[in-house]
Amino acid sequence: MSVAGTRRLCRAGLVAVLVTALCVLTLLDSPPQLPDPPADPPPTPGGEPPGTRSIVAYSWARRLALDYRPTKECDGNGTYGTTLNTFKLADEKWLETIPGQLFLYSAHLDLRVAGYPSLRVIGVKRGPLPTSGLFCTVWYEEDERGRAVSVEALVSTIWLDEWGETVDSYAGILVGCQLPPDPAIEPSRVYVGLEPCHQDASHSLAIKNREERNRTEGRRRQFTLCIKGLDFDEDISAKIVAFVELHRILGAEHFYFYVFNVHENVLRVLRLYESSHVIRWFNLTLPGDLPNEKTARRRLLAEDIWTKRRMELIPYNHCFYDNLHRSEFVLPIDVDEAIVPVRRNNWHELLLDERIKLGRSFKDFASYAVRNVYFFPELQQTRNQTDRPSFQWNDSSTTDDTLLTGLDYLDTIRTACISPEGDSVKSFVSTRRALTVHNHYALTTLNPSTRRAHHFDPDDVLKHHHRACDDRHLDCEVMMEDVRVDESATRYADELERRMRVFFNDLKAFA
Numbered sequence: 001m002s003v004a005g006t007r008r009l010c011r012a013g014l015v016a017v018l019v020t021a022l023c024v025l026t027l028l029d030s031p032p033q034l035p036d037p038p039a040d041p042p043p044t045p046g047g048e049p050p051g052t053r054s055i056v057a058y059s060w061a062r063r064l065a066l067d068y069r070p071t072k073e074c075d076g077n078g079t080y081g082t083t084l085n086t087f088k089l090a091d092e093k094w095l096e097t098i099p100g101q102l103f104l105y106s107a108h109l110d111l112r113v114a115g116y117p118s119l120r121v122i123g124v125k126r127g128p129l130p131t132s133g134l135f136c137t138v139w140y141e142e143d144e145r146g147r148a149v150s151v152e153a154l155v156s157t158i159w160l161d162e163w164g165e166t167v168d169s170y171a172g173i174l175v176g177c178q179l180p181p182d183p184a185i186e187p188s189r190v191y192v193g194l195e196p197c198h199q200d201a202s203h204s205l206a207i208k209n210r211e212e213r214n215r216t217e218g219r220r221r222q223f224t225l226c227i228k229g230l231d232f233d234e235d236i237s238a239k240i241v242a243f244v245e246l247h248r249i250l251g252a253e254h255f256y257f258y259v260f261n262v263h264e265n266v267l268r269v270l271r272l273y274e275s276s277h278v279i280r281w282f283n284l285t286l287p288g289d290l291p292n293e294k295t296a297r298r299r300l301l302a303e304d305i306w307t308k309r310r311m312e313l314i315p316y317n318h319c320f321y322d323n324l325h326r327s328e329f330v331l332p333i334d335v336d337e338a339i340v341p342v343r344r345n346n347w348h349e350l351l352l353d354e355r356i357k358l359g360r361s362f363k364d365f366a367s368y369a370v371r372n373v374y375f376f377p378e379l380q381q382t383r384n385q386t387d388r389p390s391f392q393w394n395d396s397s398t399t400d401d402t403l404l405t406g407l408d409y410l411d412t413i414r415t416a417c418i419s420p421e422g423d424s425v426k427s428f429v430s431t432r433r434a435l436t437v438h439n440h441y442a443l444t445t446l447n448p449s450t451r452r453a454h455h456f457d458p459d460d461v462l463k464h465h466h467r468a469c470d471d472r473h474l475d476c477e478v479m480m481e482d483v484r485v486d487e488s489a490t491r492y493a494d495e496l497e498r499r500m501r502v503f504f505n506d507l508k509a510f511a
């Protein structure tokens with residue numbers, strides 16, 4: 001193994017549980033001269049994810065004062081009115097506002113801090129942005145005439161400095177645009193670029209208004225799942241259905257799926273779920289001169305792990321902000337994972353326990369992290385790995401008892417080693433307290449005094465990771481020496497099967 005230098009002990013045994021300290025993990029895909037990649041930053045004592053020191057200990061009030069920017073009225077000589085009719089709905093394309101350097105993806109109204117309404121614009125920058133500053137131009141629809149204001153933009157990178165950043169790379173950004181404190185009038189469009197009072201309102205991002213939010217989002221939910229850009233040629237439709245139904249049993253009320261490229265059957269599954277308001281899905285593209293042809297894009301994301309990691313944060317943060325006022329938690333997760341409580345039946349009960357356990361300090365955290373264990377398929381003796389049927393569209397022999405065959409969410413053999421705190425965790429991220437999200441936990445928090453993550457006790461809940469062991473990243477031999485029987489997922493089998501049967505019957509009826 002050429003990456004011996006990056007090997008490290010799995011610290012789980014020392015910190016939280018009395019398990020063997022034998023299990024050795026190595027970090028993922030380290031490019032030679034760069035520090036630890038972001039998917040698995042090194043765990044830090046006390047369960048606080050790395051990067052905490054970058055949060056300066058100033059108060060909440062001071063932060064608001066520092067971030068405050070006065071707004072300036074733009075001379076509206078009719079520009080708004082004349083361009084109003086040319087507004088397009090936002091599509092999957094990026095809005096390029098500084099050629100080659102700044103690409104905007106979406107804009108969201110953030111009313112979390114009373115008296116300080118603001119817009120959060122998610123985008124990507126390439127290389128350093130001009131030091132002279134950026135400006136937000138915000139349009140309001142007031143009666144017939146419309147109005148525009150301009151305010152200095154507050155730009156932060158959705159990334160931590162210690163993860164390193166090469167000068168020329170693409171990186172996600174969150175732009176804050178402070179609004180005048182009049183919550184009665186909602187902004188309708190925003191532009192972020194070099195000039196204050198940008199004139200062309202048709203070259204801007206739409207902001208969902210209240211009515212639209214009511215229509216598309218419905219009632220307030222507790223848990224929404226965010227699934228990053230799917231990119232699979234194979235027909236994984238049965239897996240997607242099992243993933244959605246298992247997580248609905250566990251407590252997920254809504255799902256945001258992002259799609260680079262999937263099989264036609266997966267699209268049919270997504271469309272049916274969309275029509276019954278179980279999920280929303282979005283086609284995803286990469287910005288700037290990054291490739292969007294399927295093969296070239298896949299090659300880039302496989303080879304340039306840093307760009308892949310940075311770009312994954314765009315859908316996660318879009319999902320977070322699109323659910324800001326509609327879901328109590330968002331949970332970024334992959335389709336080969338499941339968050340399974342050990343003693344409780346669902347996430348609602350799990351969180352309730354944690355609230356009681358933590359008391360008032362529950363609210364001191366922006367994310368609640370679930371530790372990782374591997375259910376390597378190689379470990380499952382009872383299942384024939386080559387025998388993985390997926391739902392057959394034209395085949396009536398896909399009967400009830402074959403529905404669950406070949407799906408690994410109910411596997412029962414896992415590694416005894418629990419990945420260390422901070423390593424490969426997935427978190428319930430609080431929409432009240434986080435400012436940006438990362439695949440593992442909140443990356444930054446709204447109130448600087450909020451701690452970024454609290455870890456659940458692994459005796460209460462585990463993240464089941466169903467993937468083949470990859471010995472470039474893990475010491476598979478050692479990890480597989482010490483395994484446990486874990487049947488915590490099997491109690492959902494009957495309900496899962498029933499739900500999948502119902503879904504596939506509907507699918508056959510409507511497809």
Ligand SMILES: *[C@@H]1O[C@H](CO)[C@@H](O)[C@H](O)[C@H]1NC(C)=O
Pocket residue numbers: 075076077079
């Ligand atoms: C008014 O509109 C004209 C043409 O659309 C533009 O050239 C001019 O700069 C605008 N004036 C102000 C004050 O915005």
Ligand SMILES: *[C@@H]1O[C@H](CO)[C@@H](O)[C@H](O)[C@H]1NC(C)=O
Pocket residue numbers: 210211214
């Ligand atoms: C949106 O829904 C809320 C409550 O669900 C309601 O009070 C409000 O009037 C609705 N707004 C619009 C514009 O429909």
Ligand SMILES: *[C@@H]1O[C@H](CO)[C@@H](O)[C@H](O)[C@H]1NC(C)=O
Pocket residue numbers: 281282283
């Ligand atoms: C994604 O793109 C496909 C193919 O162009 C299209 O049929 C589908 O409606 C798009 N999905 C969404 C959610 O916009």
Ligand SMILES: *[C@@H]1O[C@H](CO)[C@@H](O)[C@H](O)[C@H]1NC(C)=O
Pocket residue numbers: 384385386387
């Ligand atoms: C697994 O299934 C395949 C085809 O279904 C079969 O050829 C193979 O012999 C089976 N392997 C075992 C170990 O049962």
Ligand SMILES: *[C@@H]1O[C@H](CO)[C@@H](O)[C@H](O)[C@H]1NC(C)=O
Pocket residue numbers: 394395396
């Ligand atoms: C279903 O269709 C696939 C290809 O579309 C074909 O290979 C297969 O034989 C068909 N199965 C049945 C039962 O008709």
